[in-house]
Amino acid sequence: MRVVSALLTGLLSLAVQAAPSTPASLDRGLWPEQLDNPALFDVASRAEILSFARVLHENELLDENALAARLGLRQVNLQKIRQVRARLWQRLWQGYQQAQRSCEQDASFCYAVTSMAELRLQAATFATDVGEFYTGWIEPSRQFHEQYLNEQLRKAALLPQTSSEVQRLSAAERNGDELNDRLFLLTFAGGPGAAAGTTDELTAYLRKQKLDGTFFVLGSRLQQRRDGESLAALRRLYAGQCVGIQGWEYRSHAQWTDWQASISRSQARVRADLPEQYVPLFRPPYGQRRADGQAFMQRQQLQVSLWDIDAQDDSGLSAQASAERVLTLMLLWRKGVIQFHDALPKARPAVQWLLEHTAQSGIGWQDCREYGQGE
Template sequence: MRIALLLTACVLCLNAQAAPVDVASLDRGTWPEQLSSPALFDVASRAEILMFAHSLLASESQDDAALKQRLGLKIINRAATDDLRRRLWQRLLENYRFAQESCEVDASFCYLVESMDDLREQAGKFEVSQDSFYIAWAAPSRTFHERYLDELLRKAALFPQISSEVARFGEHERNGDEFNDRLFLLTFDGGPAPASGNTDWLADYLRKQKMNATFFALGSSLQTRVERSSVAEVQALYQGQCVGTQGWQYRSHSHWVDWQGSVTRSASLVQNLMPENYVPLFRPPYGQRRADSQGFFQAQGLQVALWDIDSQDEPGKLEADESAQRVLTLMLLWRKGVIVFHDTQGKAREALPMLLQATAQSGLGWQDCREAFR
């Protein structure tokens, strides 16, 4: 039985990798206004919500055959894609209600939305006229949201055989859903980088900005940093920051025989090295973890920390400016949540300052890493 399940998972993995969807990014230069006030953030937020809702509504008319063709898959979990759509609609309605609170200040993209039926109606007829101040944004945004929706639908179609951040397995898994409106948590995966590298730069930059983030460290990389420098230097590296674990190696924890050892070994290392910085959070590489792991994580006193805003800054994905613009667009769409960058990648060094500069006057808040997921 275990062999059969592993073979099925391998087939699905190959199926998933056969026709990857294009990674979505949007040139924010097509939007004609700076996000220089909370009200202008809301204008852009309303626009992105309506455009995404328009794409989401259109996708519901596709049958299984059309959806398989669209996503490049031979097998789909229709129940999971339907559940994803339901959750997306609920989030969009909540977000639009927040975004329309400033309609008295600026009425752009303001429509009467009091119920789900209202939102679906407005999404169905949403269109930007050719003489609109926002026309240059419309077509690129439509493309972005169609591609981004494909990313989400594809992950849902493969869930739970290939797990990802698109859905949770239980209450022990957290993704920022409970955050207040306009509140975001910065997180970094895959580190630490070698000494004097990207992790050092990012942690120092955050301290200068009087900000913090959660760094999910790999046990093997952290052990190497200690061996090549010292405990004191590693402690200084993460001063003022939070450190969780991503396991001992950056590999899927869904079918790895020693996945439990990977989690416990790396968590013990972080906790022993940096008890003041340690947070009891595990970030699964690739978002992949076992559906039956809740008991294990609860016994270890750990929560699984997922995300809902992916920078796509890994090698072969987006460039730094594209990554920053993708994150900003998703912040406008989701209005709260967990942002993930990779501190081993130089792209984050460019993307993060761009992101902070673009949102400096927009009324956003940055979640203290010590308070997140308590």
Template sequence: GWAGPSHNFHERYLDELLRKAALFPQISSEVARFGDHERNGDEFNDRLFLLTFDGGPAPVSGNTDWLTDYLRKQKMNATFFALGSSLQNRVERSSAADVQALYQGQCVGTQGWQYRSHSHWVDWQSSITRSASLAQNLMPENYVPLFRPPYGQRRADSQGFFQSQGLQVALWDIDSQDEPGKLKADESAQRVLTLMLLWRKGVIVFHDTQDKARVALPMLLQATAQSGLGWQDCREAFR
């Protein structure tokens, strides 16, 4: 009963990876690395996974608040890649103390100032340094020197810049596809679970601005509760 659907999924997934590989490096993505300054969880131990969230923070009392609270209740942490503009808006609409409380116990990296491709953007360096500086000054205890490129797109010749800034590029290998117009919440959870079984280790990406993560994450944790797998501490992930 499961063999047919499993075959269909893996065939689609292979096509997905082959398409990205064919476009690389003209259109960069998470499918390959440009150098050792880029990390994607390949070096993790077997059955070890890191949770990450992109595109936040959401507006006050939104999905980011729910997810960070849920993770703390589960005694877990994740790396939240924040947009500088969204982080600044949260501070202005609440306070620095509220934002610090929001991410208590979690790690915060940067995704640049805006959610846009950093491969052909003239101001891509300023986008990264400005947002990294904001996150580090606002939350020195939570900040991790990691940049998550929106859409996985970054320049092939950017290694020198990232090394000069003390930053690593944090990619992923398990995409939940929880963005609007893609999978439903339960389908997103099933996709992540299937890819965890396939890769056996790695970096999982959700979006904390999307409602789907609030449904998919509890489903994922419930499905893996008795499996014996491990969740990577966000502070130790890419050291």
């Protein structure tokens, strides 16, 4: 009985620790305007910033027990959660300042907010006077941001035992925060896919659109593609794109004893096979890496490249729902590194939807080589 009881306790503990099955997404059709010009992008951006700020403000009112229950955890690292909250507030304030610049063209969601403190006050009462035109968007947006915030704070609550993209471990790591306003970098992880498959379709589509992205490849999959085809075919596959590394296998590099060999082996493979496409960036699977790994990364002349907009195209979301999630987060953060998975079939249609719905919005796409070679 004791064995059975222990097993049940363990299973219950795992259930409590389990993450939500379906990530947050928001039907962009609920927003009543098209993003047909930069000013309308700013209107939608101001709205999403204030909607998220409202949820963030409400979250700060929870005590530790209520927060743990909200996140589905037995206990939380409250210090890390507060650090992440503070960083989120800072980004919201920076983004709202940028989004206010077009208020003379369209005053929707423009308030007399001139400081972080005033943004917090505005967030506390947001959604009481937005007008009938936006009423169909208000509650779905609040639900999206509450779920999205839970996703982020759950990762913060597990720090430092489980590292993730939610917090940098050193100033040398990059996550897109250094980009200019309205500038986004397309990145793809977990590839390449099988020959003549999703990666081929995606890179061909990007070239047709005269766009590039950074593809973080697994050394083992790259080796399989080369063995099954040819080096020339591999170079054609990534022509015009950038290629970083994700290790030899898609597994956490935080506890793996061979993590250094995984990185150096895959780095050597990419540098030898794709010298024109190689960029010195490492994307840790699941965002998990070692806190003491910076010295090794410096010796390898690599930088950890994280992301701050996750498409979640490897989840139960459809391709369009994944793209709608990305667009909502682009409006919220106004800049950043977007992560898709090129070995999965949702990435290409999601990217296509995203490009079609932002074509006139005034955003820009960061050149992958310029980013990859930057500091």
